[in-house]
Amino acid sequence: MSKSYIKKIKLSYIEGWINKRLKRNVISIGFDVSTYSTGIAILRTTDTYLILEQTHIIKVPKLAKFATTKQMLDNINLFLSQLEDFKKEVSKKHTLNINRIEDCFLRRNVKTLKALARYGILVYGKFRDISKDIDLIMPISARKKIGFKKSSKLVKGTYLKKEIINYINMLLGTKIEKDDIADGIVLALGGLIEEGE
Secondary structure (H helix, E strand, O other): OEEOOOEEEEHHHHHHHHOOOEOOOOEEEEEEOOOOEEEEEEEEEOOOEEEEEEEEEEEOOOOOOOOOHHHHHHHHHHHHHHHHHHHHHHHHHOOEEEEEEEOOOOOOOHHHHHHHHHHHHHHHHHHOOOEEEEEEEOHHHHHHHOOOOOOOOOOOHHHHHHHHHHHHHHHHOOOOOOHHHHHHHHHHHHHOEOOOO
8 A cells, every 4th residue: 555745845944853964865765563554654865855755554454362373474474475565666666775664662562572573574684685774773763863752751652653643744744644654754764864963
């Protein structure tokens, strides 16, 4: 499920907002890895613009609490199939300079942690041959890189997701509604930050 926003924003505006310099003339992809809905965003920079090239979601069915091994493997196979299709589509259009994949958030239950670790490594394995600079990054680190600060230490869950969506929409002038897409953008944008910033 791909969507092309093709949104152009002046780099000077973005850099002024986040108070950091972005790499020029590169393409960055961000993967917000999830057990059911993985959000992906592709950003490109020129000498003067940041361009939101494309967003994409990979969906697999939600599993029951006591899912069988077969059901889990079926979901992994479905995820891999969609990931492979997306890789083929992307590799025809882009040369990926930077790839940032969400690392496992450790406050989850063991089942979720295992699933996130599996999916994150599957993305890493599939995309490492077409990404020059590929890395796993914690969501909090990616948000910090792009200047996101939650309104209160108490904000979490759905409220935190809404704040991240609002931040990205204000920053890019978009109308994104899905938190997995907003998180994919956070990861891709974080990859564009110049080292030492």
